[in-house]
Amino acid sequence: YSASHVVVSLVKNYPNYLIVNLDKLDYCASLKNLETVSKKENYKFIQGDICEPHFIKQLFETEKIDIVLHFAAQTHVDLSFWHALEFTYVNVYGTNVLVAAAYEANVEKFVFASTDEVYGGSIDEEFDESSPKRPTNPYASSKAAAECFVQSYWERYQFPVVITRSSNVYGPHQYPEKVIPKFISLLQQNRKCCIHGSGLQRRNFLYATDVVEAFLTVLKEGKPGEIYNIGTNFEMSIAQLAKELIHLIKKTSSESEMEHWMDYVKDRPTNDLRYPMSSEKMHNLGWRPKVPWKEGIKKTIEWYKENFHNWKNAEKALEPFPVTEPFAQLNTP
Numbered sequence: 305y306s307a308s309h310v311v312v313s314l315v316k317n318y319p320n321y322l323i324v325n326l327d328k329l330d331y332c333a334s335l336k337n338l339e340t341v342s343k344k345e346n347y348k349f350i351q352g353d354i355c356e357p358h359f360i361k362q363l364f365e366t367e368k369i370d371i372v373l374h375f376a377a378q379t380h381v382d383l384s385f386w387h388a389l390e391f392t393y394v395n396v397y398g399t400n401v402l403v404a405a406a407y408e409a410n411v412e413k414f415v416f417a418s419t420d421e422v423y424g425g426s427i428d429e430e431f432d433e434s435s436p437k438r439p440t441n442p443y444a445s446s447k448a449a450a451e452c453f454v455q456s457y458w459e460r461y462q463f464p465v466v467i468t469r470s471s472n473v474y475g476p477h478q479y480p481e482k483v484i485p486k487f488i489s490l491l492q493q494n495r496k497c498c499i500h501g502s503g504l505q506r507r508n509f510l511y512a513t514d515v516v517e518a519f520l521t522v523l524k525e526g527k528p529g530e531i532y533n534i535g536t537n538f539e540m541s542i543a544q545l546a547k548e549l550i551h552l553i554k555k556t557s558s559e560s561e562m563e564h565w566m567d568y569v570k571d572r573p574t575n576d577l578r579y580p581m582s583s584e585k586m587h588n589l590g591w592r593p594k595v596p597w598k599e600g601i602k603k604t605i606e607w608y609k610e611n612f613h614n615w616k617n618a619e620k621a622l623e624p625f626p627v628t629e630p631f632a633q634l635n636t637p
Contacts, residue, residue, distance in 0.1 A: 305478045306417070306470075307375035308337035309512045310519050315341040322346050324367050328353045328376070332479035336614040354398040357405070364409035372406050373519065374399065375417045377447070380481050383626040384443035385573050395446035400453050407463045414454070414465045415522055420508070420535065422448040422469060425576025432582045433469075433531040440574045455529075464528035468519070471535045471581065475512030475600060476607035481621040484509070484601075487546055488608045490622055491553040491565065498624035501571030503543030506578045510536045511600035514593040521591040535581035536593045552605060569624045 307325075314323045327333055329351055341347045348367075352359050354376050363369070377395050378384065384391045399416070406414050423431040424438030439445040457463040474484040487497045518534040526532060540548070543566070550565045551557055586592075612618055 305332070305337070306473050306512065306515050307373065308477045309475070309516045310373060310375075311338060311347075312341050313516045313520065315344050315347045319346055322348060322367075324369065325349045326352050326354070326363065326376070330378075331617060332380075332481065332615070334477075334479075334614040336611070337477040354402045355394060357401045360401050360405045361408070364405050364411075369406075369409065370412050371523065372402070372411055372414045373417070373523075374402055374415065376402075377417075377450075379419075379443060380626065381421070381441050381443045382572055383481075384441055384446070386626065388442035388446075391442050391446045392449070395443075396449045396453065399450035403454050403457055403463075403465070407457055407461060412464065413523065413526075413528070414457075414463065415519070415526070416451065416454045416465060416467045417519075418447050418451050418467055418469045419444060420469050420471050420533070420579040420581050421576070422451065423579060423581070426578055426580055428580075430580045430582050431533070433533055433585060440576055441572075451531075458529040462528070466522055466526040466528065467531040468522055469531065469533050469581070470515060470518070471508035471510045471579065473512055473515050474509050475604050476611070477512070479615060479621060480608070480612065480618055481626070483507075483542060483545065484549075484604065485608060486622060487549045488553065488605055489612050489618070491549055492609060492612070493622075495622070496565050496567040497546040497549070498567050498569050499542055499546060500569060500624075501575055503546070503566075503568065504541050504577070505575050506539050506541045507545075508536050508539045508579060508581070509597070509600075510534070510538075510593055511595035514595050517594075518586060518591050521586070521589050525589040530585075532586050532589075533581045533583045534586055534591075535583040538593075538597055539578070539580075540597075548601070549605075552601065567624075 311325050378391045421444035422437045422439050424440050437448045439448045454465050458465045478485045480486050480489045547562050550562045
C-alpha cells in the first residue's frame with residue numbers, strides 16, 4: 305500500500321527511470337492503486353512472488369535492476385497471531401531470497417521497509433535507531449528477523465543496504481483491515497467502530513505522501529548500513545481516533561452519540577500501548593512530515609467513499625478479527 309504511493313511518485317517524477325513493480329497480488333493488493341501510471345512508458349508491472357528464488361534471480365538478470373525498494377510483506381498484526389509460520393516464511397525467507405539475489409546482481413542500493421513495532425511497546429522511553437529490538441507479536445518478530453538478515457549483508461559484504469522503520473501510515477489505497485480505513489468504512493456503512501480492548505493504545509499516524517517523501521530522501525541521502533526512523537510526533541489513542549472519525553463522518557460532537565458508534569471487543573493477545581520514536585536522523589537528512597492530520601484524514605475519508613470496492617473481498621476486512629481463507633500451502637524452499 306505504501307509502495308503504491310512510492311511507485312506512482314517515482315513513475316511521475318523520474319521519467320528517465322524504468323520503475324518495475326513486482327507484486328504477488330495477495331488478498332490485500334489492488335492494481336487500481338496504480339491506474340494513474342499503468343500506461344506510462346517508464347512503468348512495468350510484473351506479478352510474482354519474492355519467495356521463489358529462481359524467478360527472482362531471473363528477474364534481476366532480465367530487468368537489469370539498479371535499486372531495490374523492498375516493501376513486500378505480510379503486515380496485519382491480528383492475522384500474524386494465527387498464521388505466524390506464514391508470516392515468518394514471507395517476511396524472513398522472502399527477504400532472504402530478495403537480498404541474496406540483489407547482492408548477486410550487484411545492486412547499487414537496497415532499501416528495506418521495516419516497522420516501529422520491532423522496538424516493542426514503551427510508555428515513556430523514546431526509541432532511536434540504536435534502541436534494542438523487543439518485538440511482541442509474530443509480525444514484528446518476523447520484520448526484526450528480516451532486518452538482521454538484511455543488515456548482515458552490510459556487515460559481511462559491505463552491500464549497500466538501508467533499513468527504515470516507519471510509524472503507522474494512513475491515506476488512500478490501504479486495504480481496510482487496518483484501523484483507519486476500517487473505521488472509516490464501517491461508519492460509511494452505518495456500522496460501529498470495533499475497538500480492541502480498552503482503546504487506550506496510542507499510535508503515531510503519518511500520511512502517505514509524507515512517507516513517499518521519506519523514502520525518496522532515503523534513496524538520495526540515506527547512507528549504506530544505516531537505519532532510519534520515519535516517525536511523527538502526532539499521536540492518538542484508538543478510542544480518540546474513533547471519536548474523531550465519528551465526528552467527521554456522522555457530524556456529531558455529542559459524547560453519548562459517539563459512544564453509540566463504538567463497540568468494544570476483546571483485545572488481541574498482546575497490544576503495545578505506544579511506539580514513541582525519535583526521527584532526528586531523518587530530520588538531519590532534510591525530511592519532516594508536512595501533511596496536518598485534519599488535511600490528511602479528510603482526503604482519506606473522501607477516497608474511501610468512492611473506492612471501498614477496489615478490493616473484491618473488502619467486506620471481509622471489516623470484521624472485528626481477521627476472517628481469511630487459509631494461506632496457500634507453503635512451498636518448501
